[in-house]
Amino acid sequence: MTRPFIPCLRSAAAALLATLAITAVPAVAADAPPANVAAEAIGAGLVQPGNNADAFRDARRGQDQSITFAAPADRVLIQSEGEAWRQMRNGPITEYGGWALVVVFLGLVVFYAIRGEIKLEDKRTGKLMERFKFIERLAHWSLASTFVILALTGICMLFGKHLLLPLIGHTAFGYLAWAAKNVHNFIGPLFFISVVLMVVLFLRDNVWQAIDALWIRKAGGLLSGEHVPSHRFNFGEKTWFWLGVVFLGLMVGGTGLILDFPLFGQTRQDMQLAHMLHSGGAMLFVALSLAHIYIGTIGMEGALDGMKTGYVDETWAREHHEYWYREARGERIPDNAPRPGHKPSTVH
């Protein structure tokens, strides 16, 4: 009797906890005031004749009301969601976002100190292979340049108040932030177009390939120094493509467009949601991009050549992308990669 009862109880408790977590989190974060409303209603015995309390409560509830001079952004006159947005933006997004940048940066410093630059093992042959076509480099560098501008201006708007404002004063910082906002707003759409172009151009070579499993098992050989074979892009590059460019790029870019063009009847609530996704995603994006920039420049010998000139040395290609190199030379790739039950080219 007790045996089935205990797991049953446990699962019930787990379900209850899950429900509580789901309901309590927004209740605490978004709607703390309504709890006050309830408490106040009980405390006052719900009757406050000739008083304002009921009218304000009804106005807050937002049902059955008409507003004179309603702006397109108003769904109700008195909104509660603003407080949740404020706590999110001034709290976790600023705090964890800032720490994410610091942690990734310090992590890279430590990694560089331990591992140093990943050098080519053999001498350069002097023979070059084309790695990126002109259009691919164009897409990458337009994405990269808009990204850096947007990151710097965005960081200026999120953290500048704490760092720059005390240094340069209100007037100078006001002009700087004004310029930053406008640059951010005008560069943003270009970034989105670059992301879309990037996705289209690089999608084909970023699908799952069997050899990627080996890369995952050996963690890319990043610490061991071993060279894991891969096709044109290894799994690390694919992760950056799918998580960074596709997911974060489209999300941050898309929400940015919502914020940038408040012409389509977006309510304040839509803007709050878009802003939270935008700034939260952007902080993650910038933090991850530090690692990408690192490995593409000072972290690995010869990595920048491919994106700079379009050509890489054959030694580099052979050491870092063996299968791609051999395929390019017309060799047949022995499909010796382990296949631990992966369906090819689906997820990620």
Add this chain to the structure above:
Amino acid sequence: MKIVSMMIPLLAAAALVAGCGEKPQVLTHEPGKYHGKADTRPWESAAYGGDKARWESDMRARIGNQNELRRMPAD
């Protein structure tokens, strides 16, 4: 090496800026004090010339005038 010397200050700047994530977002906002452009107080206007007491008594009278119950004849 040129890239290295370019990237290091850039990343250092980003890290410096990032170190400032903290919850209280408002700088010191003491009443009546503002670190931006200065603003005069209402009683420092031409009409009052810094006479705070006179300004306050005028305001009090004005506020009291909003109470029509006080203006009604007692019955």
Add this chain to the structure above:
Amino acid sequence: MARMKFLCDAERCIECNGCVTACKNENEVPWGISRRRVVTIADGVIGKEKSLSVACMHCSDAPCMAVCPVDCFYRTDEGVVLHDKDVCIGCGYCSYACPFGAPQFPQEGAFGMRGKMDKCTFCAGGPEEDGSQAEFEKYGRNRLAEGKLPLCAEMCSTKALLAGDAAEVANIFRERVVRRGGSGADTSGWNTAYGKGSMDADMKAAETGGAK
């Protein structure tokens, strides 16, 4: 004069929008902006219809101030929340955070680009010389410096909208509520808005002499 506050009596407001018009005219607010707005609940339902006139409530714990990326807001000695339009960048964050939709933006330029934020100043102007042309053009009339209250409240025909020192306004309202046979502890009604820093908290603090 501890804290300047607005108080709108929902029993008296007749949705005449006189306050809205008075504000627009006195301050010559930018096109498309209404610093003060009237909300009507249960419009047309006999016995249930209530109206409230709402503008910037000059919160003690002002959300706009907390989220402004350039920190252009400040609070005067009288508890009035003002901002510097020279510093404002028109990002719109204050309007996301404000419960009352008080901060509004004139559309300036293409693609819905926002101009400098505009909101109720409690007829206290802004950070320019009192009564100067620059102050009037940016922020509107500085009636406080002339020893006057905001025009919306002063010309309210039913005296529903009251303005002034929180404690004194609360006393007027309480006297009124008692006289009409009402009761209840929450004078302004919006102590529930964002919790702390609300009008009622301020009023209670002012009454007990505990005002900061």
